Amino acid sequence: MYKKITGTDAYQEPMLISPSAHFSMGGLWVDYELQSNLPGLFVLGEANFADHGANRLGANSLLQACVDGYFILPHTLMHYLAGETALGARKLAAEERLLQEARARIDLLQNIKGMRTADQFHRALGALLTQKCGLIRERGQLQEGLKEVKELQKSFYEDLFLPETGEGLHMELEKALRVEDYLELAQLIFTDALQREESCGAHFRVEYQTEQGEAARNDAEFQFVSAWESTSEGFQLHREALHFQYMQPQERSYQ
Amino acid sequence: MKLTLKIWRQPNPRAKGTFETYSLEDLNPAMSVPEMLDVLNEQLMAAGKTPIAFDSDCREGICGQCGFVINGDVHSPERGATTCQTHLRSFQSGDTLVLEPFRAKAFPIKKDLCVDRRALDRIIMKGGYISVQTGQAPEANSTRIPLEQAETAFEAAACIGCGACVATCKNASAALFTGAKISHLALLPQGEPEAAKRVQAMVAQMDVEGFGACSMTGACEVVCPQGVSIAHIVRMHAEFWKS
Numbered sequence A: 001m002y003k004k005i006t007g008t009d010a011y012q013e014p015m016l017i018s019p020s021a022h023f024s025m026g027g028l029w030v031d032y033e034l035q036s037n038l039p040g041l042f043v044l045g046e047a048n049f050a051d052h053g054a055n056r057l058g059a060n061s062l063l064q065a066c067v068d069g070y071f072i073l074p075h076t077l078m079h080y081l082a083g084e085t086a087l088g089a090r091k092l093a094a095e096e097r098l099l100q101e102a103r104a105r106i107d108l109l110q111n112i113k114g115m116r117t118a119d120q121f122h123r124a125l126g127a128l129l130t131q132k133c134g135l136i137r138e139r140g141q142l143q144e145g146l147k148e149v150k151e152l153q154k155s156f157y158e159d160l161f162l163p164e165t166g167e168g169l170h171m172e173l174e175k176a177l178r179v180e181d182y183l184e185l186a187q188l189i190f191t192d193a194l195q196r197e198e199s200c201g202a203h204f205r206v207e208y209q210t211e212q213g214e215a216a217r218n219d220a221e222f223q224f225v226s227a228w229e230s231t232s233e234g235f236q237l238h239r240e241a242l243h244f245q246y247m248q249p250q251e252r253s254y255q
Numbered sequence B: 001m002k003l004t005l006k007i008w009r010q011p012n013p014r015a016k017g018t019f020e021t022y023s024l025e026d027l028n029p030a031m032s033v034p035e036m037l038d039v040l041n042e043q044l045m046a047a048g049k050t051p052i053a054f055d056s057d058c059r060e061g062i063c064g065q066c067g068f069v070i071n072g073d074v075h076s077p078e079r080g081a082t083t084c085q086t087h088l089r090s091f092q093s094g095d096t097l098v099l100e101p102f103r104a105k106a107f108p109i110k111k112d113l114c115v116d117r118r119a120l121d122r123i124i125m126k127g128g129y130i131s132v133q134t135g136q137a138p139e140a141n142s143t144r145i146p147l148e149q150a151e152t153a154f155e156a157a158a159c160i161g162c163g164a165c166v167a168t169c170k171n172a173s174a175a176l177f178t179g180a181k182i183s184h185l186a187l188l189p190q191g192e193p194e195a196a197k198r199v200q201a202m203v204a205q206m207d208v209e210g211f212g213a214c215s216m217t218g219a220c221e222v223v224c225p226q227g228v229s230i231a232h233i234v235r236m237h238a239e240f241w242k243s
């Protein structure tokens, strides 16, 4: 695999290793039945926040696919469907409204007619997250980064370029719509990293470390799940307490 | 490095397509083929031209989204590699690469290098799942499966559904894809109750979609990025006769 990607043989030459962002921690909030706060929208697998904590360990995806898809959803989804009546006129009206909203969103992007492609914004955002909200996080940097994401988002709406592609598939539009979402998600990642004044899992704040340089948690104040709600006034935090019955959280040490 | 690209351009499913020629310079040999197309697209867009539509997602060979034909090779000149796992170092500076979409009747071209592979999804919808009640999580050791059997099922389950097997087959047959799915479930106790119904329904759907018959040339196994063996086609046939 390494050879396939890099073209060098790890048996002959030292391996080149560097960290890279693979996942964002967390996911959509769901209840015990895996239903999101939108009735009827179930979220399973890695898209939800349910089974992993501040770190996504190896095989998390496998665990979520098996547990959510195999054991939980077959029961809870049936339960939900049993209470549903046939598709009503009210629902169709809602769908019509959603369609219009989606069209409006697409029109908005298509009318910007700027100079920078979705990929260029994506790369700028990636660099920003890696530098300011990557492996090692620090308050000042996070505040700066959050400001810069907001600026990037502003220039996205002023300077996005979408090519004319005629009818049919429009890959650049698809990308732009995703990048538009990423810009919002990035702000949440910064906001959350700023709010959590401790080090925990993959979230390492330089201000909070032990003398040996290990992550220092602050369980008294931060032993909770941060469920962020997106409201018209920005992100609003809901704290969900964590209870430990059989095992107590310990200090992680690689010493 | 420098490459000349001849790429299939087709604006929509009904339009007539043609090859267009592009040249790229200063390419990094460590780039993957989709990354090279990103570079080309940036240049095309800067020149006010329509970028090339192509599929890719994970770019690490695990999702099955990417894939087109490079100089007649499905996915890649390298064995066991997807298009996204093919790097420019596989070619010489100055080479000409002819890129065209997967061609099969059941895979209509959507645009340029993108084809519609939903026919494979419809085969899965006919039976590539289990609908038994799982109940509570059982004790892990209560159903024992011999290692060899579990490994074979796993090998079949490694199929990423990219459609390379169809694209390379002279009959555009989906036997390797369908065989892998059937074999995967037939080898495990969870798949047993519905095995007969499954194989009948999935095989019938292959015909409905317009995939050709399998004549066992084994070409599919050669291009399969996951190295899925044609032994799974044999197991599909066995399951079919059993049903």
Ligand code: FES
Pocket (backbone or CB within 6 Å): B055, B056, B057, B058, B059, B060, B061, B062, B063, B064, B065, B066, B067, B082, B083, B084, B085
């Ligand atoms: S992009 Fe996922 S396999 Fe190539």
